[in-house]
Amino acid sequence: MIVLDGKIASQSVKDSLKIQVAEIHAKGKRAPHLAVIIVGNNGASETYVASKVKNCAEIGFTSTLVRLENTIDENILLQKIDALNNDDGIDGILVQLPLPKQINEQKIIESIDPAKDVDGFHPISAGKLVQGLPTFIPATPYGIMLMLEHFNISTKGKHAVVIGRSNIVGRPMSILLSSNSKYGNCTVTICHSQTPNLKEICLQGDIIVAALGKPEFVKADMVKDGAVVIDVGITRVEDATAKKGFRIKGDVAYNEVAAKASAITPVPGGVGLMTIAGLLKNTLQAYRNRMLDVE
Ligand code: NAD
Numbered sequence: 001m002i003v004l005d006g007k008i009a010s011q012s013v014k015d016s017l018k019i020q021v022a023e024i025h026a027k028g029k030r031a032p033h034l035a036v037i038i039v040g041n042n043g044a045s046e047t048y049v050a051s052k053v054k055n056c057a058e059i060g061f062t063s064t065l066v067r068l069e070n071t072i073d074e075n076i077l078l079q080k081i082d083a084l085n086n087d088d089g090i091d092g093i094l095v096q097l098p099l100p101k102q103i104n105e106q107k108i109i110e111s112i113d114p115a116k117d118v119d120g121f122h123p124i125s126a127g128k129l130v131q132g133l134p135t136f137i138p139a140t141p142y143g144i145m146l147m148l149e150h151f152n153i154s155t156k157g158k159h160a161v162v163i164g165r166s167n168i169v170g171r172p173m174s175i176l177l178s179s180n181s182k183y184g185n186c187t188v189t190i191c192h193s194q195t196p197n198l199k200e201i202c203l204q205g206d207i208i209v210a211a212l213g214k215p216e217f218v219k220a221d222m223v224k225d226g227a228v229v230i231d232v233g234i235t236r237v238e239d240a241t242a243k244k245g246f247r248i249k250g251d252v253a254y255n256e257v258a259a260k261a262s263a264i265t266p267v268p269g270g271v272g273l274m275t276i277a278g279l280l281k282n283t284l285q286a287y288r289n290r291m292l293d294v295e
Contacts, residue, residue: 006273009150021060032287040070092118143274161205215249220256
C-alpha cells in the first residue's frame with residue numbers, strides 16, 4: 001500500500017515553481033502576484049489563507065492579503081474586486097469562501113476577471129474545463145491530478161467513483177478523470193446525497209474520490225481490494241483531548257480503508273497540500289498569460 005503523501009508531491013511541484021520564479025527574477029521581471037481576500041474571521045478560512053500567503057512567500061511569489069469586516073456590504077467587496085481586476089500588478093485573485101450571508105457568492109465569483117480567476121470558479125473557467133480547453137482548473141481537483149501524476153497512478157480504463165458534485169471539487173474532478181488525458185480516461189460515476197446504493201457503487205470503484213464533507217463516511221466495507229482512495233474531506237471534529245479543541249477528519253475511515261487500498265491519501269497531509277500546489281500553478285499560469293501581453 002502506498003501512502004499518497006501530499007507533503008512530498010506538493011514539495012515537488014513547489015520546487016519546480018521556485019526554479020521558474022528564480023528564472024523570472026533573473027530576467028529582471030517582477031514576481032507573480034496573488035491577491036487573497038478574506039471576509040470576517042472564520043477559523044478554518046484564516047488557516048487556509050495564512051497557508052496560501054506563506055506558500056507564496058516560500059516560492060518567491062508576491063501576495064497581498066485583503067481583510068474585510070464580516071458585516072461589509074456586498075458592494076464594498078465588489079468594488080475591491082473591481083480595483084484588483086484593474087490593477088496591472090495583480091495576476092491572480094482569490095476570494096476565500098464561504099462568505100457571510102449578506103453576500104451573494106455566485107455574484108462575487110462572476111465579478112472576478114476570468115484572466116485572474118486562479119480558483120477556477122468563474123463560469124467561463126468551468127465552461128472551458130468542460131470543453132477541454134486551457135483554463136484555470138479549480139485548485140483541489142487540479143491538486144489531485146498533480147498527485148496522481150506525481151505517484152504515477154494509472155487511471156486509463158479504470159472506474160472512478162466520485163462522491164460529491166460540488167462546483168469546487170466533485171463536478172470538476174469527474175470531468176478531469178473522464179477527460180482524454182494521461183491521468184484521465186476513466187469511466188466515471190458521480191454520486192451525491194440522492195444516490196441510492198452508494199455502497200454498491202463504491203465497491204465497483206478502482207478509484208474513489210470522497211468529497212462529501214462527512215467525517216469517516218467511507219468505511220472498509222465500501223471499498224474493493226486494491227482501490228486507490230483519495231480523501232478530500234476536511235472537517236473539524238471537536239475533541240477535548242486535542243490541543244486546539246478539535247481534530248481534522250477526512251471523509252474516509254483511514255486505518256480500516258488503508259488495510260484494503262493499494263494507495264490512499266492521509267488527512268491531514270494529503271489533498272489539502274495539493275490544493276495549494278494547484279493554486280500556485282494557476283497563479284504562475286495567470287502571470288505568464290498576462291505577461292505575454294506586455295512582452
Ligand atoms: P459541498 O457541501 O459543497 O458538497 C458536498 C457534496 O457531497 C454534495 O454534492 C452532496 O450531494 C454530497 N453528499 C453529501 N452527503 C452525501 C451522502 N451521504 N452521500 C453521498 N453524497 C453526499 O462540499 P465541498 O465544498 O465539495 O467539500 C467537500 C469536502 O471537501 C468538505 O469536507 C470540505 O471541507 C473538503 N474540501 C477540502 C479541500 C482540500 O483542499 N482538501 C478543498 C475543498 C473542500
